Every structure is written in structure tokens, then in C-alpha cells.
Amino acid sequence: MYEGDVQGLVDAVSALLEAPATLEDRDFRLIAFAAHEGELDPVRAGSILRRGSSAEVRAWFESFGIARAAGPVRTPADPASGILERLCLPARHRGVTYAYLWLLDGGAIPPGDPRLAEAMELAAEAAARLAVRPSRALAGLLSDEPAEREEAERLLAGHPVADGRYVVIVASGSPPQGVIAHRDVILTVTPDLAGRLEGPVGISASWRGLAHVREAVEQARTARRVAARVPGFARITHWDELGPYRLLTDAVDPRVVPLLGNEVLRGTAETYLDEAGHAQRTAEALTIHRQTLYYRLHRIEQLTGLDLDSGPDRLALHMSLKSAHLRD
Numbered sequence: 001m002y003e004g005d006v007q008g009l010v011d012a013v014s015a016l017l018e019a020p021a022t023l024e025d026r027d028f029r030l031i032a033f034a035a036h037e038g039e040l041d042p043v044r045a046g047s048i049l050r051r052g053s054s055a056e057v058r059a060w061f062e063s064f065g066i067a068r069a070a071g072p073v074r075t076p077a078d079p080a081s082g083i084l085e086r087l088c089l090p091a092r093h094r095g096v097t098y099a100y101l102w103l104l105d106g107g108a109i110p111p112g113d114p115r116l117a118e119a120m121e122l123a124a125e126a127a128a129r130l131a132v133r134p135s136r137a138l139a140g141l142l143s144d145e146p147a148e149r150e151e152a153e154r155l156l157a158g159h160p161v162a163d164g165r166y167v168v169i170v171a172s173g174s175p176p177q178g179v180i181a182h183r184d185v186i187l188t189v190t191p192d193l194a195g196r197l198e199g200p201v202g203i204s205a206s207w208r209g210l211a212h213v214r215e216a217v218e219q220a221r222t223a224r225r226v227a228a229r230v231p232g233f234a235r236i237t238h239w240d241e242l243g244p245y246r247l248l249t250d251a252v253d254p255r256v257v258p259l260l261g262n263e264v265l266r267g268t269a270e271t272y273l274d275e276a277g278h279a280q281r282t283a284e285a286l287t288i289h290r291q292t293l294y295y296r297l298h299r300i301e302q303l304t305g306l307d308l309d310s311g312p313d314r315l316a317l318h319m320s321l322k323s324a325h326l327r328d
């Protein structure tokens with residue numbers, strides 16, 4: 001998935017510590033490995049041949065605390081399963097573990113070996129490169145170029161967003177560490193992280209398959225515009241909560257534009273249409289006399305050229321007024 005970015009770092013660690021090295025991501029999927037000389041145990045062989053390790057192998061190694069460790073961890077041999085002793089260098093960036101660098105050293109590297117500090121720096125550099133690569137892939141998914149989108153899907157193959165359901169979140173400000181983000185777009189399998197973001201936030205519907213990311217982004221952008229500009233919606237708004245606003249774009253019928261600058265007539269028209277053209281309910285909602293309402297409706301027709309007795313004209317006016325909420 002990321003071989004080109006980190007292969008040189010894996011080779012450097014292998015040469016520095018004079019031991020075969022393998023780099024696997026947090027889910028124990030193979031990223032890169034250095035050429036092997038000497039004894040080969042089933043774990044390393046399986047990782048190279050199948051480009052990953054089994055759930056049992058993962059559980060075995062995680063039982064030694066490697067997911068939380070900030071420094072080298074020595075894992076013992078397991079003769080019953082043929083697992084050899086090895087040294088794990090957690091590849092961490094900004095407090096997040098992105099991968100594991102494994103050394104089949106046969107126990108030869110002592111805890112105080114001065115080379116370990118340099119090896120951990122190389123592991124940290126690998127983690128930093130892995131941290132930004134998914135964000136670059138997200139940028140590719142948003143591209144207009146089919147070739148770039150195809151390459152981005154390849155780069156994210158095996159990632160949880162590619163294997164399961166995901167949402168897109170659109171918000172301003174800096175995204176949390178460890179998430180796939182590009183500018184104001186976040187691609188995640190965890191919608192709840194929206195609560196950690198500031199300002200208006202839009203969340204797309206749940207999708208499966210990275211080919212739908214651009215559509216999900218449009219949903220999230222629409223939800224964010226509604227959250228920011230339409231009274232009555234929460235700061236964090238989900239696409240599924242938009243109701244008729246899901247049908248809207250920023251387009252406004254040119255005939256309606258002159259009405260938008262008149263707050264009284266604009267509010268009257270929207271309330272009248274929200275009340276399905278019922279004059280009594282509209283007058284009560286606006287706390288005005290019915291004759292005042294009729295006068296305003298006549299002025300709306302004069303200003304826009306629309307006929308409020310015409311179904312198509314009323315639909316154009318209603319949709320344009322709702323769309324106007326989403327405009328800058």
C-alpha cells in the first residue's frame with residue numbers, strides 16, 4: 001500500500017540493526033520488508049507471502065502491549081507455533097501508532113543498544129509518512145481525473161473506509177489527529193468524531209465503496225450549509241435530517257431574486273407557501289390582518305412577475321426561497 005514511501009526507511013533500519021526487518025500497519029498488513037537472510041519463521045513467511053498476518057498472530061503480539069508502547073518491545077518466542085523471538089519498534093507520529101517495525105534479531109540487540117534511538121527515529125519518520133498518505137489518497141478520490149481516483153482507491157485498499165461503511169464530514173478548522181482529512185473534508189468510519197469539531201458541521205449518509213466519496217462530500221457540504229444558514233437546524237446536521245433541503249442546490253429562479261432583498265415580503269412569501277397557501281394560518285403565523293397579507297401577496301406578484309395561483313410558479317418560488325438560505 002505504501003511501499004514507495006517507506007521502503008528506504010525499512011532498509012535503513014535493517015542495515016543499522018543488522019537484522020531482517022518487516023513493516024506492518026496497525027492491522028498487521030504488510031507494508032514493506034527488507035531482504036531476508038537466515039532463519040524464517042511462519043509469521044514472517046506468512047506476512048510476506050500473504051501480505052498480512054492472521055487474527056491469532058495479531059492477538060499474540062498485541063498481548064505484549066505493542067499498541068500502546070512508545071519504545072522498543074521484546075516479544076518472546078513461541079516454540080509451539082514456531083514463532084521466533086523478535087524486536088518490535090512501534091512507528092508512532094504525534095502520539096498515534098501507525099505501524100510496527102519488526103526485527104528478527106534472535107535476541108542479539110540489547111535494550112541499551114545506542115543504535116535503537118536512531119532506529120526509533122527512522123520508525124517515527126515512517127509513521128509520519130504513513131500519516132499523511134491517506135490524506136493524499138483522499139485528495140485523489142476528490143479529483144476529476146478517473147486515473148487519480150483509481151490510484152487513490154488502490155492506495156486505500158485494506159483501510160477500514162475501503163472495507164466497510166463510512167461517512168464524510170465537512171467542517172472548518174483543524175481535524176483531529178489520526179483521521180483521513182483533506183482541507184475541510186474528513187473520511188471516517190466514526191461519525192461520532194463530529195462532536196469534537198467546532199462550528200457548523202455536515203455529515204453525509206452512510207456509504208459503502210470509495211467510488212461514492214464525491215457524492216458523499218456533496219451531501220455533507222449541503223448539510224453543513226443548512227446547519228450554518230437555516231434556522232431550526234442543529235450545529236451538527238446529518239444529511240438524513242435535511243428533509244426537502246436534500247433536493248435543493250444554490251440555484252434561485254432569476255424572477256425571485258428581486259424579492260430576496262425585501263425581508264418582509266420574503267418572509268411573507270415563505271410563510272404563505274409553508275402553510276400550503278392557507279391565508280388564515282399565514283396571517284396568524286405572521287400576526288397580521290388578512291387584508292395586510294393579501295396586499296403583501298399582491299406586491300410579491302408584482303415584484304417577481306409570478307402568479308401565486310399557478311402551481312408551477314408557486315413551486316418555483318418556494319424552492320427558490322428555500323435555496324436562498326443556502327447561498328452565501
